[in-house]
Amino acid sequence: MSVQDKLDSIFTAVVHRNPGESEFHQAVREVLDSVAPALGKHPEYAQAKIIERICEPERQIIFRVPWEDDRGEVHINRGFRVEFNSALGPYKGGLRFHPSVYLGIVKFLGFEQLFKNALTGMPIGGGKGGSDFDPKGRSDREVMRFCQSFMTELYRHIGEYTDVPAGDIGVGGREIGYLFGQYKRITNRYESGVLTGKGLVYGGAQVRREATGYGAVFFAEEMLRAAGDGIEGKRVVVSGSGNVAIYAIEKVHQLGGLVVACSDSSGYVRDDKGIDVAVLKEVKEVRRERIEQYVRHRPGATFTPGGGLWRDVPCAVAIPSATQNEIDADDAAALVAGGCVAVVEGANMPTTPAAVRVFAEAGVRFAPGKAANAGGVAASALEMQQNASRDSWTFEYSEQRLHGIMRDIHARCYATAEEYGMPGNYVAGANIDGFRMVAEAMLAHGLI
Ligand SMILES: NC(=O)C1=CN([C@@H]2O[C@H](COP(=O)(O)OP(=O)(O)OC[C@H]3O[C@@H](n4cnc5c(N)ncnc54)[C@H](O)[C@@H]3O)[C@@H](O)[C@H]2O)C=CC1
Numbered sequence: 001m002s003v004q005d006k007l008d009s010i011f012t013a014v015v016h017r018n019p020g021e022s023e024f025h026q027a028v029r030e031v032l033d034s035v036a037p038a039l040g041k042h043p044e045y046a047q048a049k050i051i052e053r054i055c056e057p058e059r060q061i062i063f064r065v066p067w068e069d070d071r072g073e074v075h076i077n078r079g080f081r082v083e084f085n086s087a088l089g090p091y092k093g094g095l096r097f098h099p100s101v102y103l104g105i106v107k108f109l110g111f112e113q114l115f116k117n118a119l120t121g122m123p124i125g126g127g128k129g130g131s132d133f134d135p136k137g138r139s140d141r142e143v144m145r146f147c148q149s150f151m152t153e154l155y156r157h158i159g160e161y162t163d164v165p166a167g168d169i170g171v172g173g174r175e176i177g178y179l180f181g182q183y184k185r186i187t188n189r190y191e192s193g194v195l196t197g198k199g200l201v202y203g204g205a206q207v208r209r210e211a212t213g214y215g216a217v218f219f220a221e222e223m224l225r226a227a228g229d230g231i232e233g234k235r236v237v238v239s240g241s242g243n244v245a246i247y248a249i250e251k252v253h254q255l256g257g258l259v260v261a262c263s264d265s266s267g268y269v270r271d272d273k274g275i276d277v278a279v280l281k282e283v284k285e286v287r288r289e290r291i292e293q294y295v296r297h298r299p300g301a302t303f304t305p306g307g308g309l310w311r312d313v314p315c316a317v318a319i320p321s322a323t324q325n326e327i328d329a330d331d332a333a334a335l336v337a338g339g340c341v342a343v344v345e346g347a348n349m350p351t352t353p354a355a356v357r358v359f360a361e362a363g364v365r366f367a368p369g370k371a372a373n374a375g376g377v378a379a380s381a382l383e384m385q386q387n388a389s390r391d392s393w394t395f396e397y398s399e400q401r402l403h404g405i406m407r408d409i410h411a412r413c414y415a416t417a418e419e420y421g422m423p424g425n426y427v428a429g430a431n432i433d434g435f436r437m438v439a440e441a442m443l444a445h446g447l448i
């Protein structure tokens with residue numbers, strides 16, 4: 001059987017074993033499509049069934065989360081933690097609170113995470129979790145009660161050396177605080193390294209909040225520089241207006257680019273003078289309002305309801321930072337027609353496979369999320385490092401470390417793509433390099 005036939009049959013088995021989990025299938029297919037050359041060079045991987053083992057999470061936990069709203073009504077949500085792979089270190093990855101969350105989403109995110117974490121070069125395995133709870137429109141006290149109930153089950157599965165959750169969509173500093181408080185209360189242990197993304201006053205690290213967005217822009221800068229270009233003077237569109245998007249916009253502006261539009265799930269705002277980050281933070285981080293409110297403070301800015309951002313606003317650089325599969329083939333064609341030269345995934349898997357093909361055919365440089373958005377989890381590993389040594393670094397030093405890590409990730413992806421005869425193919429470079437690290441560690445550990 002050829003390597004490709006073998007990979008096809010593994011994929012068929014994954015689909016069969018995980019019915020209805022389309023996002024997970026998509027994430028697996030993308031990696032399997034890249035790793036054939038590495039398997040050709042390393043027959044020992046196939047012999048030890050590394051791919052088959054990588055596609056099967058080490059552990060999947062599903063639990064009931066009952067909680068009471070402010071009117072005394074009882075709600076039941078479902079909680080998840082998928083501990084995907086611990087070959088490189090304790091499971092590490094965020095928690096997502098969003099009504100769309102189900103096992104297939106958590107598994108796709110956990111699968112992506114294990115290769116991403118490998119690329120950071122830090123000793124962290126891959127995991128992901130979350131709930132179908134919707135924090136939108138909930139009071140702080142409701143969110144607190146939900147987080148306490150969620151942690152009342154989750155605490156027995158996590159720990160500094162076991163599994164270290166963090167934030168993702170719908171889980172930011174507020175939620176991490178409530179989760180940490182409940183963990184501390186139940187276990188009677190001040191175990192700082194059990195969660196990352198903590199507040200600065202109780203064990204959080206400088207630059208963790210900014211890290212995913214800043215990191216994506218550092219990666220963009222490296223990718224453009226490798227092509228003899230740069231971000232300065234470029235018109236940029238960033239989707240989303242949450243943690244990743246806000247700090248991506250901030251860093252683009254610091255590097256001399258201009259972000260002219262961003263969005264949330266209700267629509268997008270366009271501001272040709274450049275998105276005002278202070279206003280955006282006030283609307284989104286402080287008031288937790290819909291993006292439409294941005295235009296109240298910015299004469300000349302416009303709000304458009306719905307999802308037309310990628311088709312309507314031309315740009316040289318696109319940084320999708322909202323959610324999975326937000327750029328389809330038609331969006332990609334519109335971006336190409338509008339002069340887009342680079343796409344950098346701030347979100348996890350925001351570009352559909354058909355859209356990735358459109359970019360490849362048009363020669364658009366494309367940075368996959370598992371490389372480009374790895375700055376967040378890398379900064380989480382730096383937070384764990386500071387917690388373990390009871391230390392706290394400055395903002396400047398932490399940002400320098402992040403910058404160095406993103407440069408290294410870029411260099412590894414670039415070099416691996418060259419080594420395998422696919423220069424400029426960052427998808428192949430990231431998948432092969434991340435896969436090789438996990439595979440080598442799994443081989444070393446024996447059949448477990
Ligand atoms: N927070 C982190 O450190 C990291 C996050 N990511 C990924 O980045 C993406 C964004 O995450 P965060 O900024 O942390 O979440 P967030 O909850 O802070 O912000 C998410 C943003 O995306 C928007 N959004 C969500 N669903 C949408 C939809 N269907 N259509 C349009 N907009 C939508 C929301 O309105 C919000 O503006 C996710 O894909 C996440 O997995 C990746 C690496 C690390």
Ligand SMILES: O=C(O)CCC(=O)C(=O)O
Nearest residue numbers: 093094166168376377380
């Ligand atoms: O910081 C972390 O542990 C997780 C970040 C995350 O969820 C991601 O990289 O998608």
